[in-house]
Amino acid sequence: MNKPKKCDECGKPFPVSGRIPKEIRAMLDKVTTCSECLVIKLEQANKRLLMKQFLSKAQWPNGAICQRRANDITSDYHYTESAAQAVCRMLERDGLGGEGKIFPIKTWIENCQNKVLND
Numbered sequence: 104m105n106k107p108k109k110c111d112e113c114g115k116p117f118p119v120s121g122r123i124p125k126e127i128r129a130m131l132d133k134v135t136t137c138s139e140c141l142v143i144k145l146e147q148a149n150k151r152l153l154m155k156q157f158l159s160k161a162q163w164p165n166g167a168i169c170q171r172r173a174n175d176i177t178s179d180y181h182y183t184e185s186a187a188q189a190v191c192r193m194l195e196r197d198g199l200g201g202e203g204k205i206f207p208i209k210t211w212i213e214n215c216q217n218k219v220l221n222d
């Protein structure tokens with residue numbers, strides 16, 4: 104029996120019926136939202152990616168990371184300022200690659216919200 108599912112988001116029942124190949128049906132069993140809500144969810148996931156706006160940066164001793172690099176600075180994008188802070192703290196505490204051998208000269212956080220979000 105193909106009984107309609109209820110969307111987790113809007114509560115509307117949506118059909119899971121017709122001739123659906125077995126492999127796809129298994130996937131559909133995991134889907135808990137109607138197609139409209141699914142699209143919205145995907146858009147939100149996209150937005151979240153764009154919201155990766157905090158940059159954790161670390162400056163390393165000369166040549167410590169890679170000699171071919173133009174500078175000795177590494178950086179990483181994060182969703183939240185606290186996540187960026189956590190990375191900086193970790194680098195200060197555990198050093199490059201967590202090996203406790205090479206430590207950054209300094210670490211800092213940049214908020215690049217305006218550069219990343221253009222809409």
Ligand SMILES: [Zn+2]
Pocket residue numbers: 110111112113114115136137138139140141
């Ligand atoms: Zn829905």
